[in-house]
Amino acid sequence: MSDVLAELSKVLEARKQAEADSSYVASLHAKGLNKILEKVGEESFETVIAAKDAQASGDNSDVIYETADLWFHSLVMLSHLGEKPEAVLEELARRFGLSGLDEKASRN
Numbered sequence: 623m624s625d626v627l628a629e630l631s632k633v634l635e636a637r638k639q640a641e642a643d644s645s646y647v648a649s650l651h652a653k654g655l656n657k658i659l660e661k662v663g664e665e666s667f668e669t670v671i672a673a674k675d676a677q678a679s680g681d682n683s684d685v686i687y688e689t690a691d692l693w694f695h696s697l698v699m700l701s702h703l704g705e706k707p708e709a710v711l712e713e714l715a716r717r718f719g720l721s722g723l724d725e726k727a728s729r730n
């Protein structure tokens with residue numbers, strides 16, 4: 623796992639015990655899963671818009687910023703559910719070498 627992801631994961635874990643008025647992450651946990659999912663949905667939408675704008679303008683800076691917001695809120699969601707980012711990385715690692723088309727065919 624990247625150092626950044628590992629470091630952020632540690633901070634997110636610690637924030638589950640923090641006071642809501644001193645931490646944005648703690649305030650999301652205090653508001654509950656629905657609020658966290660609302661943020662994931664909002665950031666997904668903003669990422670899609672930023673990608674369309676990037677295609678038109680040739681400038682990727684906003685799509686990088688919005689993708690960081692999306693990844694961050696997805697990590698808060700996993701943390702709220704008691705999961706670590708390693709679980710997602712392990713799932714991606716499991717898929718190495720498995721073509722998406724072959725995987726889809728195996729389900730049909």
Ligand SMILES: N=c1c2ncn([C@@H]3O[C@H](COP(=O)(O)OP(=O)(O)OP(=O)(O)O)[C@@H](O)[C@H]3O)c2ncn1[C@@H]1O[C@H](COP(=O)(O)O)[C@@H](O)[C@H]1O
Binds near residue numbers: 647694
């Ligand atoms: N990476 C992030 C991060 N990315 C985005 N955000 C926050 O996520 C929010 C994004 O929401 P929006 O863009 O919708 O802005 P908004 O309108 O203020 O949001 P709402 O009022 O709708 O909640 C902003 O408040 C950002 O500051 C983050 N907040 C925290 N982190 C990391 O989490 C750590 C712990 O943060 P605290 O819990 O606040 O100490 C920090 O040290 C950072 O490493």
